[in-house]
Amino acid sequence: MNNSLNRIWKFIVSALFCTTAFTAYAQHGTITGAVNTIDSLPAAMVSIQLKEIKKATLSSNDGRFILKDIPQGHYTLIASYVGLQSQVKSVWVKAGELTGLQISFPENNAQLQEVVVSYGKGMNEKTIGAGKVAIKPMDLPQSFTVVGKDILERQQVLQLSDALQNVTGVYLMGTTGGYQEEIAGRGYAFGSNNTFKNGSRYNNGTMPEMSGVEKIEFLKGGNAILFGNVAAGGILNIVTKKPKFEQGGEISFRTGSYDLYKPSIDIYGAIDKQHIAAYRLNTTYQKSGSFRDDVNSERIYVNPSFLFNLNEKTSLLVEGDYLKDKRTADFGIGAIDYTITDVPRSRFLGVPWGFNSAEQKSLTATLTRELKKNWQVKGLVSYQAYNAELFGAARPTTIKPGGNWIRGLQKSKTSEEYLLAQVDLTGKFKTGKIGHTFLVGADADRYKTKANAYITNQYNANGRDEAISKLNIYDTINIYDKSTFGKRTDIPVLDIDRITTSPIQRFGVYIQDLVCLSDKFKLLAGIRYSYQSNRTATVDSIAKGSSGSIAAYTNDAFSPRVGLVYQPSKKLSFFTSYTNSFTVNTGRDIGGAALPPSIVDQVELGVKSDLINGLLSVNVTLYQIVNDNLAQTALTLADGSPNTDNTIRELAGEVTSKGVELDIATKPLYGFTFMAGYSFNDTKYTGGNGKNFTTGDRLRYNPAHTANASVFYAFPAKSALKNFDAGFSAYYVGDRLAGRNPSTTNPTYKLIALPDYTLYDLSVGYAGFQHFSVRFKLTNLLNKLSYNVHDDNSVNPIAPRQFAATVSYKF
Incomplete structure (x- = not known):
């Protein structure tokens, strides 16, 4: 094979x-x-x-x-x-x-x-590139959202989570360590398998840079036919800015609360007079403190790209990407007996020298060839290298009732290489009176991941006691008394315990056809065959001077997709769809064996409508997702002791997610633009494994309700406030659960109820100067407090009220 x-x-x-x-x-x-x-x-x-x-x-x-x-x-x-x-x-x-x-x-x-309707496209007029073939939104039996450049700019989006406030049913489920934003939708996490940049998988272990982003595409629900091993909630695709043949660019500087400084440059233009080649270069540097004491971050980003028109039918797009991010490792304020500690929002419990450093490099080449009329072949090759190192205090999981915490250390180092190649052939044709929008393609990718684990009990504060020296102890602090902090400031040297190298190969072929049966009925059908080979993983135990391996295993599956669309008019579309997919479960169980894949069935039903001559779009989607055996981090090891290794997992049993999503958007009308959305999601164990997960229990980290609304207004030229614009947005996240599920195996475990919250943001812009513009933004106007929590340890408060200002010069 x-x-x-x-x-x-x-x-x-x-x-x-x-x-x-x-x-x-x-x-x-x-x-x-x-x-x-x-x-x-x-x-x-x-x-x-x-x-x-x-x-x-x-x-x-x-x-x-x-x-x-x-x-x-x-x-x-x-x-x-x-x-x-x-x-x-x-x-x-x-x-x-x-x-x-x-x-x-x-x-x-x-x-x-004063013209009533602008030429801008409405919500149901934007096609999504992540779909690999251009299908009109009204013809697609699936829900999706595109957050475009206009929204990213006027909302001054700094992090990916800022953009989520415009996407119904997609939300932030955690911010572990302060260096990663864990995103989920419809009850399921968007891991690195579900995160893409320009159509290629993208490691989301660190926060992506937003200054070079043109738009963000969210393709909700089942997408296995297009991408293979992806989770059930959906995928997101970050589309970066592309080269242009006209000369121009932008220089901007952003500053804000907690010593935020961010200069950025974006320049583009033709390389030659014949306009055969064009370039674009985005680069930025960011340095900032935090509302969290002793926490800071620094990053640099470079994004060059080149477009070559090799002839009138062939183009080659080459895109590079480099990100270097280093920030303080911050695992929040901790919990005592599954109750969030009552310390100030700013209280930092880690060691000041603790850090998470990540470096990400990628290179993508996309070759597009126009064939005969309405036919196109597109090939893509992408290479990505990701390296990350974490060193600092262990997660605060054992804080005593009085506030004493024996701080241990944690250290890890990960390197990953990823190579992808794919080819897609798309075309439109007719068989008699029946129209076809056709896609056939193949992709193959290879991962190689190397993970270093370190010895954390070789250097502690009580090293002269042989019994104590075998424990992971750095020092002892009281979280309520800052005078106990900082008594120890040295940075220990930890030796490598073991190195695990894991190679993975994947391959898939797929075919899909949108069949236009008539003006009112359309059928979307397709199937994918996926094969994944987890090669033999090597485990080098450096400390013991020995080596071992984790046995190789393979998985393959067929992933079908079928959807039906009924359009009684061009402005109204009803759809239903079914998808089946499988998720390869990484890691190993408590006995060291590989986990079998999880099978996912998903049904979606919805309506898309454009009302009032296309000024108002209203979409409603209902869905149900059934995962036959969801894999989660094991709560305990084989001997019953708590598990602290995220790679040791267990099958939790059947999980069902069902819900409804409502999206509302207008085109610009007399200067006003309005967007709103609401989602309800109910994700529960419907067939718990009877040990650690109980049937009927709610899945952690997922809000049952989310809602968003934003209004933007550009003042008319005749008014006293000409050249001004203003925007206001509200974002609601319902209550969630963290902690650990109590069960017959672990009756002392408890869940942590996280409070709901609403964020209100305000922005104002002025563009009355020639080439210059300025924007101001206030976030979390009411200074609302809530938390993002992973299990019972990384309890990270959400940011308080903050201010930002951006000055831009466009040429």
Whole structure:
């Protein structure tokens, strides 16, 4: 089987680049220009079309536009804006030359803003790239959300969790150690298998940088047919900013509470006069303190990308990514007997020298070849390297009732290499009167993970006592008395205990077809075959001078998908779908054996509607997800002692998640834009294993209710507040559970009830200066307090009220 996998791997890599043989240098012209109002202000979102070849684009916020790869000839250019009279110009395009145009609408800026409906796309008009094939939202029997650049900019999104406040049913379930945001949806965690960047899996062990992000796509529910081994709640795909052929860019500086400093640069443009190659470079540096005492962070990010138009039908996109992040390891304020401690929000219990350092590098190449009409082949190769080291105080799990805590140490080091190759062929065709939107593809990837474990009992405060020296003890503090902190400040040297190396290979082939049976009925059907080989893992026990292994094992499965869409009109769509998938469970059970995969069945039912001439979109989705045997971290070891190793897991039994999601969004109307959403989720053990997880118990970390609402308003040009805009948002997270599930095996365990909370944010912007703009933001206006908790140890308070300001210069 390994030889077969290697042959398949070589075939996919070869297929990815074979289309380059068809590339040839071809001279085409380029049209560029700007659209202004009669009072010389830029006109954004104007449609620019070439009548003869039906090529189109939209003007940007500064009124600029570009149409590239235009064959030599005479064309009719039409500039149109909903509600206004179109402007028509004749233009002659010469091969290898740049043709510039200036277009002016007879209306002034105030009149332009008084147009009721903007040209912007509504919620049900945005396609999602993570779907691998362009399917109109009304035709897709699945719920998804796209958080675009406009929202990211006006809300000054700093972390991925900030963007979640716009996504119904997707939420933050934990912030373990203060260095990672653990995201979940519909009751199930989005691990690294469910997190993608530009279509390639992305290790989410550290927080991704948002300054270079163009949009974030959330494809909810079952997605195994497209991505193989993914969890049931959905996937998220981070799309970075792409190269442009027009010259431009932005320089910005952000500052805020707790000594936040963040300069950023984004520049782009054509490399050559013929507009064959373009580039883009995003880079930022961030340094900040925290509302948590003695906690700070520093990161640097570089994101270069290049686009090559190899000929009129072939393009190559090369994207790089580098992130270096170092921050204080902060596992929160702890709990005493499953009750959150009553210490100030800012109280830091770790050692001041403790850290988590992560370095992430990736390189992705995407080759796209247009074939005959409506057919395209796209190949992708991606490489990623991830290295992380954690060293600091152990998690606060054994705090005594009076507040005394014997602090131990924890240290770990992980390195991961990941290589992916995939090829997709997409096309549209008809068989008689029946239309087809077709996708067939294959992907293969390889992981190699190396994890270092360290000896934590070799250097403690009572080393002269032989019995005590065998315990993991650094010092003793009282969490209620800061004078007991810092009596010991040295950084011990810990030796490596063992090194575990785990190689994994995966392969999948898939086929999918959206069949347009009629104008009202559409059928989406497909199937994927997935194969995963967990190769023999080696365990080198450095301390004992010996080595061992974890036996290899394989899993394979077919993942079907079927969905039906009924559209009584173009503005109303009913859908239902069924998906089946499997999740490969990593780690080992308490006996050291590999865990079998979990099988997941999911049913989704919903309606998508565009009302009031498309101004208002309202979507409702109902779902049920049944995981036949959910794997979770084992609470106890074989001898009954508590388990502290996250790689030792157990099958908890059947878990069922069911719920409803409501999404509401408007297009801009008289300067107003409104978004809102509500989700209800009920995730419970419906077939607990009878030992540590009981049937009927609620799954931890998941809120039953979440809700979000935001309104944005741009003041008209005739008002005294022209060039100002303002936004207000509210985000509600219902009560959740943490702690540990009590059971017959562990009756002393308890759950921790986490309080619900609502965050209110306010933003104001001004863009009245030429090229300059400034934005201000206040978060958590009412200074609400709640927590994100993992088990009963990483009890991390949410951030208090904070202020931020961003000054930008666009050119």
